[in-house]
Amino acid sequence: MSELVIGAHVDQTDPIAEAQARRAPVVQMFLGDPQGYKGPEVAYAGGAAALREAAAAAGVGIYVHAPYIVNVATTNNRIRIPSRKLLQQHMDAAAEIGALGLIVHGGHVNKADDPAKGFDNWRKAVEATDIKVPLLIENTAGGDNAMTRYLERIQGVWDAIGSAEGADQVGFCLDTCHAHAGGNALESVVEDVRAITGRIDLVHANDSRDDFDSGADRHANFGAGRIDPDLLASVVRDAGAPVICETPGGADEHVADFAWLRERL
Numbered sequence: 001m002s003e004l005v006i007g008a009h010v011d012q013t014d015p016i017a018e019a020q021a022r023r024a025p026v027v028q029m030f031l032g033d034p035q036g037y038k039g040p041e042v043a044y045a046g047g048a049a050a051l052r053e054a055a056a057a058a059g060v061g062i063y064v065h066a067p068y069i070v071n072v073a074t075t076n077n078r079i080r081i082p083s084r085k086l087l088q089q090h091m092d093a094a095a096e097i098g099a100l101g102l103i104v105h106g107g108h109v110n111k112a113d114d115p116a117k118g119f120d121n122w123r124k125a126v127e128a129t130d131i132k133v134p135l136l137i138e139n140t141a142g143g144d145n146a147m148t149r150y151l152e153r154i155q156g157v158w159d160a161i162g163s164a165e166g167a168d169q170v171g172f173c174l175d176t177c178h179a180h181a182g183g184n185a186l187e188s189v190v191e192d193v194r195a196i197t198g199r200i201d202l203v204h205a206n207d208s209r210d211d212f213d214s215g216a217d218r219h220a221n222f223g224a225g226r227i228d229p230d231l232l233a234s235v236v237r238d239a240g241a242p243v244i245c246e247t248p249g250g251a252d253e254h255v256a257d258f259a260w261l262r263e264r265l
């Protein structure tokens, strides 16, 4: 079975050309600097409206990955408040380019904090955000007191946001590298996550350079990392959601990764 939609994370200057170079129906990109608080920027010539039109004409679906620094869970006001603002700005920009979804990491609270505060901050963030395209919360590999590394924390986030207005527009992005390095059994992770969230909207398919439960976030091309190939493929197959490979390299490496995966689906 190989009808799954598979694409890759690409450079934001011309995502349509990047998609075509990979024969991929979907791509993911950043809007601006993934490490900065400066708001989103559309690098595509002609801007947001032109990109939206070009993507529709080319039949390319675009996912937007929010900056890594966004942490709406933290108890630190000086990070949480700008994070919420940045999230809304990216939400607005994602909607302008007609994105299929906005992916954001679960974030974390400080080491000594009660995780319940982070769960409640997630509820507040969902309530405060005008959600225009699906907001997909991604599991992370490590970090102290992370919100979406372990299943019980994902459960905490979901319990908290369940009552928030807009919660039906919040979904889940499952990253295979993060699940493995984060210490979650890939044999059951799809079932385990679905039991909590009810949905998996997107898969970030990546091999991992590091061991199970290492807490490290270093992606590898398929077969070049520490994840059992059949297990990796089974997660992708069972999730049954669109796939974005965030693996190293350019078009050639990605095309090889797509082929590796399709062979095993």
Ligand SMILES: [Zn+2]
Pocket (backbone or CB within 6 Å): 138, 175, 204, 246
């Ligand atoms: Zn990812």
